Amino acid sequence: MPETSRQIADDIRARIYSGELAPGDRLPGEPTLVKQYGVAKMTANQALKLLVGEGLAVARPGSGTYVREFRPIRRVANDRLDKSRWSGGKSIWSADVEQRPLVTDVEVYEAEAPRQVARLLGLDAGAPVIVRRRRFVVEERPVQLATSFLPADLVRSSAVAQRDTGPGGTYARLAELGAEPVDFVEELRARMPSDDERQDLRLATGVPVVEICRTAFTAGRRPVEVTQMLLDAGSYVLEYRLSGSGATSAEMPAS
Amino acid sequence: MPETSRQIADDIRARIYSGELAPGDRLPGEPTLVKQYGVAKMTANQALKLLVGEGLAVARPGSGTYVREFRPIRRVANDRLDKSRWSGGKSIWSADVEQRPLVTDVEVYEAEAPRQVARLLGLDAGAPVIVRRRRFVVEERPVQLATSFLPADLVRSSAVAQRDTGPGGTYARLAELGAEPVDFVEELRARMPSDDERQDLRLATGVPVVEICRTAFTAGRRPVEVTQMLLDAGSYVLEYRLSGSGATSAEMPAS
């Protein structure tokens, strides 16, 4: 009865999971489904939309609907910490290890700190900050948008306020200013993108984004940078390494 | 022309962002939209579906469509490390701090290790493992599914193989066996759930999930536990704290 589009989607989904339809393959099109299942075109359309909505398929208007490919980039949050101790790690999701995103469209300007950012930086609302926006691209495809905020009074006169931050980047400049970041907090959540975001990242419909807010602290616990990132969830696997040096006790790890 | 459902969604979205429609409020229903915009009922339906698909609204058949509420749980991955140094941290997303999920439906059994898990644990394919499955619930709603795998030869005789692992939990038992986990790697990705997963977590349509795979290592770099978690993305904010003790250099942080 009124369950048809789901069932069609189920059938196709099974064929994807079984491997009969491999990543990149073309799915049966709407006209085919109309004939095969004896349904209206719109029902076939909705069946395909379900799969697209699950992120299993991508629709290319004028061409067809295809099994989605998942070739994520691995983002290791601890990249700048000692790598030796973690060498030889195995991972659950394979990833094109050497697909490093390229930074493009760098934009730097001074502005008033948004409320939330001011709070994180310990500034008064509306205090001046240097804003650095940039876009990360892999194989022509945008995969991440990032916006950093730094206290203008701290970095205005340094290369942090320039498009090219020089050798070592922002953190090297901060170190020269006696404000080297050594501790970081990252907060993240996943959600569906807004229409704007979907366009900015050129996302297929049905792909979630990961929103990350990172705050960088000096050894003296002073927050010196807040970065907000928006990642195409279909393009990333995130990795975090936690060292429990003084791990004494023992709550549930997974709460 | 054929842009109507998007425009209706745009209108309503704007009203949500402006605050005119607050979380929990009822959206205009299909019949209302049909009259207001002079469209077919199905078009009104699709407009609402767009908002649901973005995670902005939740449809309750028979009742109405409502602005979604986002009251996330905060999961701090480093919870068992020294908290002192991170005290007084501010955060970007407010969260019901003291909403600790309850563990229910614990299930423990011995089985052959799945391929991927065996790899991570450094075991032969098909080697015996103790499997611990559990479900986390907040206010009657399931928010997380977790499955842990431990080498059976290591923990079979301990309370890890029992439903109740005793005081201090699994990690305390591992410590007693001379295999205390001190280092952890978490890999995560966000994606849309399968139909099964959507039912298990009782997810509204259009809500992504976060999949986490954590591997726990002893001081000797021996992997002793692999945990796979599936979180309702709408219910969680994840927090990671990174200490860059010996942070010498300075690549782009955000790659």
Place this chain on the structure above:
DNA sequence: CAGTGGTCTAGACCACGTA
């Protein structure tokens, strides 16, 4: 029982990609 969202049909027009 009236109102709601969920789904289906049968036919139509459009913009786009591919050949």
Place this chain on the structure above:
DNA sequence: ACGTGGTCTAGACCACTGT
């Protein structure tokens, strides 16, 4: 030029919620 997905209409039936 043809086939593809994308969308709209007008009317229908269903299962569910709430009064």
